[in-house]
Amino acid sequence: MAGPPGRDDLTRWRDELRGNWATMTPNLERVLRCRAGxxxxxxxxxxxxxxxxxxxxLVEPAVAEVERNRWLPAxxxxxxxxxxxxxxxxxPDHLLAGRAVWASGLVAAAAGLPGPGGAPGVAGLPSGGAGHVPAGVAPGGHGLFEAxxxxxxxxxxxEGGHACPAVCTVGLARALAHRGSGDLRDRYLPKLLDTDYDRAWRGSQFLTEVQGGSDVGANxxxxxxxxxRPGAYRLTGEKWFCSVADAQVFAVTARPAGAGPGTAGLGCFLVPRTVDGSAPNGFRIRRLKDKLGTRALASAEIDFDGALGWPIGPVDDGFHVAVGELLNTSRWMNALGSTGIMRRAVLEATAFAxxxxxxxSPIGAFPIVREQLAVMKAEEEAALSSTMLLTGLVERIDADDATDEERAVHRFLVNANKYVTSIAATDVVHRGIEVLGGNGTIEDFSPMPRLYxxxxxxxxxxxTHNVLCAQVRRDCARLGLIGPVAALARRELARAGEAAGADGAAVRDAVARxxxxIAADVGEARSPGAAAAGAGHFRRNLDLVTRALQAASLLAExxxxxxAAVADEKSAVAALIVRRHLVPGxxxxxxxxxxxLVERSLAGSAG
Ligand SMILES: Cc1cc2nc3c(=O)[nH]c(=O)nc-3n(C[C@H](O)[C@H](O)[C@H](O)COP(=O)(O)OP(=O)(O)OC[C@H]3O[C@@H](n4cnc5c(N)ncnc54)[C@H](O)[C@@H]3O)c2cc1C
Known part of the structure; x- marks a missing residue:
């Protein structure tokens, strides 16, 4: 007996999404071709x-089962x-997913390093002249677009319980490769880069303490x-947010005895989970946190009491190691994560409609639903565009090929892009939940509640948003970053050429504004009163310039x-971003x- 028609529609919707997520997103290939060649x-x-x-x-069904049944880490x-x-x-389902994720070679590729013996996926990568890659690890250095x-x-x-462990492992591997001693690299890098999940070691990074995560200098x-043990330290104190608490190697910020206050005095230490092969190395997990999201990930409160560790880089340079290697890696990959979340929401909502x-009639025929889908799609493509632009910069810096201007843009964009894309992700998933109606709020109906x-x-x-904005503002004042960022936006517009038309002119105007x-805000001539007001306005200006950069790069794509069809669709996507974020009023x-514009932007996807 045939089921009710509504259920058949829902079955067709689910069936449509069972295929291959890479081929369902032709835009991914287009952006890779544009940015990586x-x-x-x-x-x-x-x-x-x-x-x-x-x-x-494989991975999604396993992650969904873990979430649906609350098989959370214990x-x-x-x-x-x-x-x-x-x-x-x-x-076991969590481990099943983890094996597939690690086997992909993602971790080694994102670290810019081939796995030991050449990881399956990594072996085919073009090699790059990565001057920074230490002898004894492996030649290479390319792989960031792939990752x-x-x-x-x-x-x-x-997050699925595996994204954060992958990011933290990548961050630690990069910190060791770029800043670690030969001994630390030899001991830990091969294990961190292993593609066998059951054998591989995961990394984690513990900075936050109960008195504050933003103010790391208060550690x-x-x-x-x-x-x-010459060169080794014993760490004692409490860390308040410790994700990947199951990791075999922790990176932990701590203040060396006698060091001054603030961030300048901090060290960044590698602390192995165990020294003798089984007993915890001077730490105790107080409890795992019960979280709103990222629930399949083990995030703990941990007490350290004499844990043995070794500094990564000079012991008084730990804050630079933590920010330059760990946080910059996390912020770059956080933006990729936010973008991936958005794309899944777009896929689910578009097929549902x-x-x-x-x-x-199908709800996707209603103009107001189509506008919702078009906005979601535009936000996702804008995020992918700016994040792949950033990926190219990270790769050039890794390979020691970056100009000073590119390094300046990276310093700006790694923070600004994390801020803008993470806000957009929540908005896009929220819109997707609306498209699914009441069903969008039901846990086992779709991934939307989990994504949200x-x-x-x-x-x-x-x-956090404010902290990233404050960081970019300080960097703009100290390092004059806004000029190079504006120059990059203009170069992207030049790539777009005449075809960018009125939208190109609107982007040019927004960049100039x-x-x-920002130059006036951070300029030396400002009064103390104006500077205080500027901190509030900076967030708006950061939105403006980052959105302008997204629009310019979309127009270049x-x-x-x-x-001609793809160019038209992408131009319409860019136009939606321009009008939503750059055109005053x-x-x-x-x-x-x-x-x-709504129709043109949806041409390839929402029939
Ligand atoms: C699920 C989860 C997992 C985490 N895992 C880890 C981990 O593995 N390792 C780790 O080190 N940390 C981890 N964190 C901590 C995370 O990095 C912090 O939550 C974050 O840095 C913010 O710190 P806080 O929560 O103490 O907020 P606070 O620093 O107390 O900030 C509170 C509010 O004040 C604002 N604020 C702070 N300073 C300023 C300022 N100067 N100007 C304007 N506004 C300001 C912030 O923007 C925020 O809105 C995790 C957090 C979560 C939620």
Whole structure:
């Protein structure tokens, strides 16, 4: 007997999304071709597509089961005979997903380092002249676009319990490769880069303490030199937010005995989970946190009491190691994660709108739903565009090929882009939940509730909005970053050429306005009163310039498109971003082009 028609529609909707997430998103290939070049894109696409299929068929179902059944990580502090183990237990489905994620070679690629012996996915990568890669590790250094594509697909499952461990492991590997001693690199890098999940070691990074996460300079954890081990320290103190509490190697900020206050005195220490192979190395997991989102991830409160550790880089330079290697990696990848979350919401909502019937037609036929879908799509493509632009900068810096101007833009964009994309992700998933109606709020109906919870967490960790804005403002004042950022936006517009038309002119105008305002805000001539007001306004100006950069890069991608149809769709996406974020007082009802822009932007996706 046939089921009710509504249920058949829903079944068709679910079936449509069972395929390959990489091939469902032709825009990913287009952006990779534009930013990494055709040759590189051709080489990586089989790898990326294979992972897109694995994500949809294996990783997502496992992650969904873990969430649906609340098979969340559990703290097991002691074994059966009372020996302290500080163990964190995971459900077998969590491990199943982890094996597939690690086997992809994502971690080694994002670290810019081939895995030991050449990881399966990494072996086919073009090698790069990465002068920074230490002898004894491996030549290479390219792989960041590849890693970015894989991580974007991984994040279609939200954080899923594996995105944060991958990011923290990448961050620690990069810190060791760039700043660690030869001994630390030899001991830990091969294990961090291993693609066998059951054998590989994961990294984590513990900065935050109970008195504050933003104010890392207020850290009170201390590091005393170990009298018996030259170069080693003993760490004592409490860390308040410790994600990947199950990791085998922690990076921990602590103040060396006698060091001054603030961030300048901090060290960044590598602390292995165990020194003797089983007993916890001077730490105790107090409890795992019960979180709004990222629930499959073990985030703990941890007490350290004489844990043995070694400084990564000079002991008095730990804050630079933590920010330059750990946080900059996390912020770059957080933006990829936010973008992947957005794309999953777009896929779910767009397909749903095609199949769900109301009042005798698919809901995707209603103009107001189409506008909602168009806004979601535009926000996601803008985020992918700026984040791949950033990925190119990270890769050039890694390879020691970056100009001073590119380094300046990276310093700006790594923070500004995390801020803008994480806010956009929550908004896009929220809109997606609306498209699904009441069903959008039901846990096992779609991934939307999980994506929404994770997106909110992505907003706060790795730097809250205000703190990132304050950081960029300080950097603009001290390092004059706004000039190079504006120059990059103008170069992207030049790539777009005449075809950018009125939207290009609007972007040019927005860049000039933001540049003028930020230069005035951070200029030496400002009065103390004006500076205080400027801190409030800076956030608005940062929105303006970052959105302008997104629009400029979208227009450049449109100009590089391989077909007139794709160029038109991408130009319309750019126009939506321009009008929503850059044109003062824009009101769609006074814009005769608005309905056509909505349709043009959806041309390839929402029939
Ligand atoms: C699920 C989860 C996992 C986490 N995992 C880790 C981890 O593994 N390792 C780790 O080190 N940390 C971790 N964190 C902590 C995270 O990095 C912090 O929550 C974040 O840095 C903010 O710190 P806080 O929560 O103490 O907020 P606070 O620093 O107390 O900030 C509170 C509010 O004040 C604002 N504020 C602070 N300073 C300023 C300023 N100067 N100007 C204007 N506004 C300001 C902030 O923007 C924020 O809105 C995790 C957090 C979460 C939610």
């Amino acid at each position: 055709d040759e590189r894109a051709d080489a990586m696409l089989p790898w990326v597509r294979a992972f897109g299929a694995t994500m949809a068929s 703290s097991a502090p002691y074994d059966g005979v009372g020996t302290a183990t500080a163990h964190v237990a995971f459900h 970015a594509a894989l991580f974007y697909l991984l994040s279609h499952a939200g 009170t954890t201390v590091a005393e030199p170990d009298p018996d 095609r199949h769900r019937q109301a009042f005798g 919870r994770d997106a909110i967490v992505f907003e706060s960790w790795e730097g 933001a540049e003028h305002r 449109a100009a590089a498109a391989g077909s 824009h009101d769609p009802q006074d814009d005769p082009e608005w309905p056509a």
